[in-house]
Amino acid sequence: xxxxxxxSVQFGGVRSLDxxxxxxxxxxxxxxxxNGAGKTTLFNVMSGFVTPVSGRVVxxxxxxxxxxxxxxxxxxVRRTFQTVQAIESLTxxxxxxxxxxxxxxxSRSDTQDAVDDVLAFVGLTDVRDKVxxxxxxxxxxxxxxARAIVGAPRIVxxxxxxxxxxxxxxxxxxxxxxSVPERTGATAxxxxxxxxxxxxxxxxxxxxxxxxxxxxxxxxxxxHDERVLAAYVGDEEA
Amino acid sequence: MRVGQVLSHRAFQPTxxxxxxLFAMFxxxxxxxxxxxxNFTQMAIYAIVAASVGMxxxxxxxxxxxxVAPYGIGAWVTIRLAYLTDVPYPGVFPLLLIAGGLVAAIxxxxxxxxxxxxxxxxxxxxxxxxxxxIEIALNRIKLPTGGPGFRGVAFAIGDREPMPRPxxxxxxxxxxxxxxxxxxxxxxxxxxxxxxxxxxxxxxxSQSEPSALASGINITRYKLLAFGLAAFMAGVAGxxxxxxxxxxxxxxQFDRQAALFLIAVVLMGGITSLWGAVLxxxxxxxxxxxxxxxxxxxxxxxxxxxTIFGIGLMINLIQTTKAMEKKxxxx
Ligand SMILES: Nc1ncnc2c1ncn2[C@@H]1O[C@H](COP(=O)(O)OP(=O)(O)OP(=O)(O)O)[C@@H](O)[C@H]1O
Ligand SMILES: [Mg+2]
Numbered sequence: 001x002x003x004x005x006x007x008s009v010q011f012g013g014v015r016s017l018d019x020x021x022x023x024x025x026x027x028x029x030x031x032x033x034x035n036g037a038g039k040t041t042l043f044n045v046m047s048g049f050v051t052p053v054s055g056r057v058v059x060x061x062x063x064x065x066x067x068x069x070x071x072x073x074x075x076x077v078r079r080t081f082q083t084v085q086a087i088e089s090l091t092x093x094x095x096x097x098x099x100x101x102x103x104x105x106x107s108r109s110d111t112q113d114a115v116d117d118v119l120a121f122v123g124l125t126d127v128r129d130k131v132x133x134x135x136x137x138x139x140x141x142x143x144x145x146a147r148a149i150v151g152a153p154r155i156v157x158x159x160x161x162x163x164x165x166x167x168x169x170x171x172x173x174x175x176x177x178x179s180v181p182e183r184t185g186a187t188a189x190x191x192x193x194x195x196x197x198x199x200x201x202x203x204x205x206x207x208x209x210x211x212x213x214x215x216x217x218x219x220x221x222x223x224h225d226e227r228v229l230a231a232y233v234g235d236e237e238a
Numbered sequence: 239m240r241v242g243q244v245l246s247h248r249a250f251q252p253t254x255x256x257x258x259x260l261f262a263m264f265x266x267x268x269x270x271x272x273x274x275x276x277n278f279t280q281m282a283i284y285a286i287v288a289a290s291v292g293m294x295x296x297x298x299x300x301x302x303x304x305x306v307a308p309y310g311i312g313a314w315v316t317i318r319l320a321y322l323t324d325v326p327y328p329g330v331f332p333l334l335l336i337a338g339g340l341v342a343a344i345x346x347x348x349x350x351x352x353x354x355x356x357x358x359x360x361x362x363x364x365x366x367x368x369x370x371x372i373e374i375a376l377n378r379i380k381l382p383t384g385g386p387g388f389r390g391v392a393f394a395i396g397d398r399e400p401m402p403r404p405x406x407x408x409x410x411x412x413x414x415x416x417x418x419x420x421x422x423x424x425x426x427x428x429x430x431x432x433x434x435x436x437x438x439x440x441x442x443x444s445q446s447e448p449s450a451l452a453s454g455i456n457i458t459r460y461k462l463l464a465f466g467l468a469a470f471m472a473g474v475a476g477x478x479x480x481x482x483x484x485x486x487x488x489x490x491q492f493d494r495q496a497a498l499f500l501i502a503v504v505l506m507g508g509i510t511s512l513w514g515a516v517l518x519x520x521x522x523x524x525x526x527x528x529x530x531x532x533x534x535x536x537x538x539x540x541x542x543x544x545t546i547f548g549i550g551l552m553i554n555l556i557q558t559t560k561a562m563e564k565k566x567x568x569x
Contacts, residue, residue, distance in 0.1 A: 047452050073454030085449035089441045098438040103454030131248075147453065 001026050002155065002187055007055030009041050009211075016041040017052065018211040027181045028188040030198040030205030030219055034232055037208040039191045040082060043157045047079055048072050059155065059187075073103040076154030076186070078147075080161050086143040088133045092124055095132060096146045104151030118150040121183070122176055137164055145176060153186040162194050174200040195223065207231065244426075247433035249512070255425075258516075262418045267411045275414050279482050281523040282417040286424045286475035288504050288522075289515035290468035293428055296509030297437070298464040299444035301361055303501050304368030305472050307349070308342035310376055310492035312473025315341045317480035317487065318382045320402050321390050331404035331481070335420065338477035339470040346469025350462045369497035373489070381480070381487045400484035417478050424471050425512055436463055498548070 002024040009017040017038045031039050044050040046057055048069030057064040067075060078099075087095050096115045100106070106114065119125050122142045127135060132143065141161060148156050158177060162170050178201045180188040190201050198205060199219055206216040209231035215222050222228055245252060266278060287309050294300045316338035325331050353364050384399030385392030392398045407416035431437055439460045442450040450457055480487055490496060499522065507518030 047448075049448055049451070069451050070454060070456045073452055077452075079452050081449060081452075085446045085452075087438075087441050087445050087449075089445070090438060094438055094441075098442055098455075099453040101435055102439070102456075 003058040005056045007052050009052045016211050020213050022206055022213050025204055026187050028201050030202035031189050031191045033208035038211040043159055078153040079157035080144040080148045080159055082159045084140045084144050086132045086140045091129050091131050092143055093128045095143050096150050099147045100150050118146050122146045153184055156180055156186050156188045158190045160192050162192055162197050177201045244430045244433045249432045250429045259422055275410055277523055279414045279417045281519045282421040283475050283478045284523050285515050285519035286421050287472050288518040289512055290471040291504045292509040292515045294468045298440045302365040303362050303497050304365030306492045306497045307368045307372040308346050308469035308472040309476045310372045311345050312338035312342040312476030313480050316477025317401050318390050321382055321384050325402040328405040335474045335477040339473035342473025343466045343470040346465045350465030354461050369494050373493040376489045398485045401480050403481045
């Protein structure tokens, strides 16, 4: 459970998050909203890249915002990025290893097992020792996912992980994201513009628009909520 | 860091490295005359400094124009200690090199701390100031030449003594081999770092700091480690330089012009692999003296080459800054 209270973020004249109060109940939760709604900003606050003007983000009685940025990954906040950040000059194995050796604890053989295990889980075993520079966008997306879920994360934030993936791959991705809570014990939050992916992965979804919380609840209800439809239609007209 | 892991890493090419090492150790001494042996010794030393600059820039994304500073500090410390101990026993000289490297590394860490608050072009400027600082300092205190007191400077030429060389490498050819071995060891240390946890962290930091943070990497700590290691390497090279030129050490090795020249040849050699450092050292210590002596006049070359290098450097810095901005997620 992730409790967000009165969270506001200001960039110059833009209020990217405006007094957002919201509780993610656990499992895999959806977070949707039109472009510029503040979804990535919320992730950036949790990762420590953005300092909010007010608010709290509490998990297991700990306020995330009190933790230094690099310590958060060690505590268990992990994420993917909207633009893929897999490390070009390293192999697939080294990419995931790098996260594990910094963000998780364990002996050398534990680390090796954990990395190979997660590579098998996302289906990258075949390219394990290839340097990322030589790989396709599709492989990089899955490397990014593997980096976010290796070890023992407590929160996994997926920022548009399906962008640019062909449809048959999206199903494979949905299976992975759906099984993250069970596999790792973490709460996962999925941001995506692909509503069928959100529906396939999330029982519970929150909607942001212009930095405000518009709706939150069971995914099916939220997707039919008039205010949510209005937010999306308004966005298209704008 | 396991030896097997390092030797099998792609940053290390055993066949090429082995071939070059054997060539330098056994072929070159038998075909080169004294002048070229002297130049190639300087090349081995310079390759270490170039590798430290190339590693900082190419692997960690830190532009340092001030690597002449740890180079000069290492030189001063090792030269001073060499006169003090007179290196009469085998095994002492490596300790002096390590001491020079360690003092340079401590200095590198102290400098690194404030330098980390800036990046890109500003880091280049801050580190250039360092080069100016070391030039001023060395101009004042001078490199030791076997005289008395803390500074160990002998003012009358007649009082100067050659800096003692390692016990096992007193002759020029032997010292050439010694320098090649030390350069080889320094390169292997660099590869050992690159092939293990720090190298992976550096790769992550240089590509994207937000992503590195999200992986739990302590960016400050790893940048400092890079500065420290690079300064250690340059410091060791400085000590070798002292023993190489003995009583003829020159501060020109460590001044502003040398600093700009260094980054220019490193960029020309290439920063994506450690081979670039070997190439850079070849440009600086073999090709350049060859050209000045045989092809074009000294003055012409000096003015012309520095202009070209300057332009190349600016272009490269601008491109790097742009690339960094493009990568930054928070811009
Ligand atoms: N670092 C920043 N500096 C200035 N403004 C920012 C910054 N980050 C985000 N914003 C602004 O905050 C608002 C929310 O942006 P955010 O990236 O969180 O949206 P999003 O919901 O992730 O959109 P998308 O679906 O397009 O990714 C936008 O108006 C954006 O321009
Ligand atoms: Mg976004």
